Amino acid sequence: MTDEEQQLHELLVDLVSNTHRFAKLAGSFASDQYPRAWLRALSLLEEYGEMRISDFARLDRSSQPSATALLRKLGENGYVERRADPEDARAVRVAMTDKGRKILNDGxxxxxxxxVPHFVELGPEQIKKLADGLAELRSIIKTSDPS
Incomplete structure (x- = not known):
């Protein structure tokens, strides 16, 4: 491994560790009004759009019965809607509703x-650096998405 590859490797290890910490911190502020699994599910539907339950289960890394139960609960609350799959009459597709989009955004x-209070000390330059780094990371992730 070259020095450059080693530096990249160390950066990625640090990134994985710190994104986990950030997600944990952010999750600690999540409301108990909506289970985290609901917001995670709605995030997947926002990102990937309408999909079959089997595809949702794969993306969510959950079993199909677990995905079915989760999506059924979201449907009962009006956050997703089930639709017949035009390509396979046996299959069901799910899509986020406007009500689902609202609770995702609210959450x-x-x-x-x-x-905000944890980051209020950041100056404009630091905020710009974070925004630029996040934009770059988002771009890399979009082109590397294994799904």
């Missing part, structure tokens, strides 16, 4: 509001 904003 995210609630967490962001709670995180």
């Amino acid at each position: 995210r904003n609630e967490i962001a509001d709670a995180l």
